Amino acid sequence: MIYFDNSATTKVNSESLDTYVKVSESIWGNPSSLHDFGEKSFQLLQQSRKQIANLLNVRTNEIYFTSGGTEGDNWVIKGTALAKQQYGKHIITTSIEHPAVINTCKQLEKQGYDVTYLPVDKSGRISLSALKSAIRKDTILVSIMLVNNEIGSIQPIVEAAEVLKNFPSIHFHVDAVQGIGKGLNYILKNNRIDFLTFSGHKFHAPRGIGFIYKKFGRHIESLMDGGGQESNLRSGTENLPAIASMAKSLRLLMEDESSSVNNQISIKKIIYNHLDKFENVTIFSKLDEKEFAPHILCFAISGVRGETIVHAFEDNGIYISTTSACSSKKKETSGTLNAMEVPQSLSDSAVRVSLDENNTIEEARQFNQVFDVLYAKFSKING
Structure with a gap:
């Protein structure tokens, strides 16, 4: 089996799973309990928080645990809307955000908030001039994803942060779910960013945990x-086994991040350069390492629906996805490609290969071999 759907979810690594089991079996006390067993749980909770903070080079009291990326996005956006509504009700985001951001903003619009959705260019990136023009006196939040989950485009976060330095009262939120462990720490460490969202199952932690x-x-x-709990900002008994496991996963992810990223870049190049030879293939994810993440490659075969391509690869033991796991079973078209003004017929054909540090060059070569067979088959069917 070749698993190329890591942007949807990753496999829990064995070390993190061991941590999850050990904590579940031996440290099951409630961190809020006054007895020694509860205190032992609390100390592990704080140790995990400190480890994550140190890895990101932030303060321990700046890390808050959640159930994942969707909750994190909802919390930052709605929490800002509630906290700053007396100052304004205008929010700026982009037209290619994850549904956790887009749908949250849509809900706020129903409650009287005004949302500006910044357009993107043919590469799926916003323009700074559009951001500057959108800022108003009543703007309270700017929310821009770091890495697009469908095509892997990297937004100009550092440049946007420079723009927002002139507007210190505006909250700046970055959905970094797809950006952790991908060689983008120089962006994550920007001191103008106020909020970052992360999801554990994107980096080999269990599902249902994030921060x-x-x-x-x-x-x-x-x-x-x-x-x-969580400094009175996110109540609920903490999922300590998952939190400790996530801290372990993040440490392992960042131990040798550079070589891992280089490996993913190499795999992406092998597949990209092969696909680029075919007349009826359109590639939406470029090789430009400054503008596109190393782990996502989105492409389409003209005249072949995305789900057909996905199942054809599955029949050959290779697992990829349509452009977004959240919408694939709903058979919804790509919001990102639509925002890029890609024709509907081509957007319906788009699929996504997404890598992680466990994938290999040999898997890329096997993918290309299977692609050749499938492409010939599709060409024959389509005449």
Whole structure:
């Protein structure tokens, strides 16, 4: 089996799974309990928080645990909307965000908020001039993803941060779910970013766990009220086994990040250069390492629907996806490609290969061999 669907979810690595099991079996006390067993759980919780903070070079009290990327995006956006509504109700985001951002903004529009969706160019990137023009006196939040989950385009976050330095009261949120461990730490460490969203299952932690970075001094309202966990901002008994496992996964991910990224770039190039030879293939993810992430390659075969391509590869033991796992079973077309004004017929044919550090050059070569067979078959069917 060749698994090329890592942007949808990754396999939990064995070391992190061991941590999950050990914590579940031996440290099951509630971190809020007063007894020694509860204190032992609390210390592990704080140790995990500190480890993640150190890996990201931020303060320990700037890390807050969530159930994943969707909750993180919802919390930052809605929490900002509630906290800053007396100052304004205008939000800026992009037209190619993940549904966790787009649909959250749509919900806020129904509650009287005004949202500007920045357009993107043919490479799936926003323009800084459009961002500058969109900023108003009542703008309270700018939310821009780091890496697009469908085609892998990297947004100009550093440049956007420079623009927003002139507007210090505006919250700046970056959905970094697809950007962790991909050689983009220089962007994540930008001190103008106020909030970052992460999801554990994108880097070999269990599903259902994630975290946000919230810059010290920035305020958002809580969405989960109850017992006052996470500094009274995100109530609910902490999922300690998953949190400890996620901290382990993040450490392992970042141990040899450079060689891992270089390996993914090499694999992407092998597949890209092969696909680029075919007349009826359109590639949406470029090789430009400054503008596109190393792990995502989106392409289409004209005249062949994306789900047909996915199942054809599956029959050969290779797992890829249509452009977004969240919408694939709903048979929805790519929001990113539509925003890029890609013709509907071509957008319906798009599929995504997404890599991680465990993929190999040999798998890329096998992919290309299977592609040749399938392409010939599709060409014959299509006449």
